[in-house]
Amino acid sequence: MNTKLLSLNLASRTVNSGSNKVTLLDKIDLQVNEGEFISLMGPSGSGKSTLLNCIGMLDSFTGGGYTFLGEPVHSMKEKNRSKLYKEYIGFVFQAYHLIDELTVLENIETPLLYKNIKSSERKALVADMLDRFNIVGKKDLFPSQLSGGQQQLVGIARALISKPRLILADEPTGNLNSKQGEEIMELFSELNKEGVTIIQATHSESNAAYASRIIHLLDGKIISE
């Protein structure tokens, strides 16, 4: 399974800070095949998160080319772009970013609402997911009633519910203790084995080691692979 999922061709991201032009990502070349598990490493400010956001289309490159599943993202209209990532990409955040006012079940359900999936189908999908993550008993609790590890579990479940081809995880274990972190990494490995492509940003060597490929960033450049 060596299909190409995405490729970056001299992709850059600059921002204007006052009168200075700051380069966050500098001419990144990167090919990602389906089924890969990639760890992005590097110190704070090296551009890990920016790269993830740009790949995830929450942010966009300001130069170079970005192709996702053969489609040129850089020249796409906002609407099509959002359709694309809604369909194929799931996000996992360091701070979980669950919606406080929604229960576990409702949080997991949210992406399906935005894909206009029918209620009965939504219920079935969410039930499967709760089952798979062993959190059926917690489905009516609110995020504040869960531990950090449990919240991140829900975050991953929510990312998976729309059956994405790619999961982008920005420091998914950053707010967890090592044991909880390990569990999440085990889960990622499992998902990867099932065919989901994963790109994670991390500080931790041990977490990075779960990946099949490690990329080091410094000052917006890939320095080694």
Place this chain on the structure above:
Amino acid sequence: MFKNYFKIAIRTLLKHKGYSFLNIFGLAVGITCASLIFLWVEDELSFNTNFDKQDQVFYVPTNQQYEGEWRTFYSTPGPLAQDLKNEIPGIIRATRSSPQESLFTVGDNAIIRRGRYVDADFLEIFSLNFIEGDRANAFNNPEAIVLTQEVAEQLFGKEEKALGKIVRINDKDNYSVTGVIENLPKNITFKFDWVAPFERYQEGEDWMQFYGNNFSDTFVELSPEVDFATVDAKVRQLVQQKDENSNTYAFLHSIKDWHLRSKFEGGKIIGGRISYIQLFIIVAFVILLIACINFMNLSTARSERRANEVGVRKAMGSSRGRLIAQFISEAVILSSIATLVSLILLAILLPQFNQIIGKNLTLGLSQPLHIISLVGVAIICGLLAGLYPAFYLSSFKPVEVLKGLKITENSAVFIRKGLVVGQFTISIVFIITTILVYQQIQHAKSRELGLDKDQLLSMPIDEDFIPNFDLVQQELIRTGSVENATLCNSELLSGGNNGSGYRWKGGTDTEDVLISSRNVTESFFETTGMEIIEGRGFSTNVEADSSNVMISESLAKMMGDTDPIGNIIIRGDNEMTVIGVVKDYVYGNMYEASDPVLFMHFPSYARHMFIKTKEGVPLDKALADIEAIMNKHNPAYPFEYTFIDEAFDAKFKNEQLIGELSQIFAILAIFISCLGLFGLATYTAEKRRKEIGVRKVLGASITAIVKLLSKDFLKLVLISIVIAIPIAWYYIQNWLQDYSYRIDINWWVFIIAGLLAIVIAMFTVSFQAIRAAIANPAKSLKTE
């Protein structure tokens, strides 16, 4: 999807109970206030619209020229109605109508009721609904009288039929009941309890049948096919065709405009009550806006709390449109809750409001219009309040908010401050106008009246009583409770009879001055406290005074430099000698200089008796003494009286109402604005907790911190004051133009209003500021 929005909305509301309360309560108060205004407006607009022929029925007022100016009166010459009907095609019905207060006696049952002498067409024109008898035959004989159901029941009881029964009027004439009509609805401009044929009214009064005297109301009905303008043009010519020398022309005035647009100047309609209606509709929307601003401001100020959710939802694939839809639905849900709360408030407040406006409004929730309006208000408020925050919140970039970056909210801060300034500007305008309206009313009320209105009673009398007056007066004074008594042909403070065509020896061009005439007894001036400034009063001998008159000061001035005493006033063949001059007194319009007055010693035309009670005598004793004497000399009449000072107060009813309403709105506007300010202050204090902690650790005093937190708000209020003053000044200046006797606007009113706004705003803000300032810095710093 909506279910999801709804859930989120309710949970967000419950989670932040304090803010939810501020939002809902503020909005509910605003909606309540607007609903009260709308109910009032609905009632005002409904006036005179319940006649079947409201589009075809017209009042016929006259414009009369005096001293080069056109003045509008509802009084018309007696023959006008008939001539309009006979000579102008398109006018299919016409009636005269003169109001009269009469005593009704059936057996021992005696009541005084107001009614109208009218022509038979009246019954058709106003489509009176007959319960007994019928329209076509009710006025077949001149002894007929038609009663409202209420009066019929009062006279004959609920069970008895009134038709065919005899009623004794004014203890003198018998009338036979030829019909009973349904009670009139409350919202019509004229009230009457009975109608009787006009023929009876004009018996022996030949002057009523000629042009030259204006006294009766005239109403006409137009055929539905005719063009109003054509008919009106003909109506305008008719009086002059009949009476070449007339200074008068008649015109048509729709009864639909009667209540709301009946203020005339220079012979033209220049508005009327409608301007207050329009003003209050604007006020209603302004108050709703103030309430909605609270929602906008609290939403954008607290946007950080929602920013994360926005980021997550966007990352989960939500489009901006969906987020906008979500936030607007939240606002609509909130405003719907506020609307429900306002229903409760309305139920509680409506009785009090009714008392203030002197009406009997009901919520009328069974009326589709009211339900639609409530739903409409809920949706409009939701949209108004939710639109801006929805666009603002949904504009957040997920990358930024999810990283926890500070949202740059420059534009939001600016708009928020602008909105607060808007709220306070409106509130301050309300405060200033309230003070000035109050001042104007007090100004007019405390005006030098030229008479003493206190301890003065007025009671209706009829001509049979007049011969007894001297005896009654003596007996009244003998009780020790009464200072004096007098007779007069008109009420003391009302316009009464007037006319023109007066000249005086040596004077020129004075025939077109409109002069009021009063027929009084010699005790009139002493009883009413009017001051004779030149010459003498009338003697006790009516015969000897038959060609003597007294005049008011303004009339004396018109005569020029010559000594008025002994001067001769001429009207037609009549020559009258001026024997005394009375200081001007105020009657009719309390805000204008009243027309000159001519007093004649001629009590036989009297219809009112005024009694001045003695100072220091308890009112009940005085009344009991008077009643005993009146029962003895006027036994047929029930003992009924009014107080002149109350009649005086009633003259200010309209302005008083405007004053009270603007006071209520001022309080509500500032209250709602302060709810918003309180919310913002709370939020600011919360947001700056850490800063305050650091400052305290560095040695800042509590006062310094309170100052720091209040300063920004104070600035906003100051800006509001600067904006509000010219607006209020412009508006009130315009309003005062309606009154020729008016206050000068004092600058200190603006200072007071400004200070009041500052004090209230600072009180609101300092509560939170002090709380933040006295908080333990160790705690606030630890949580960071």
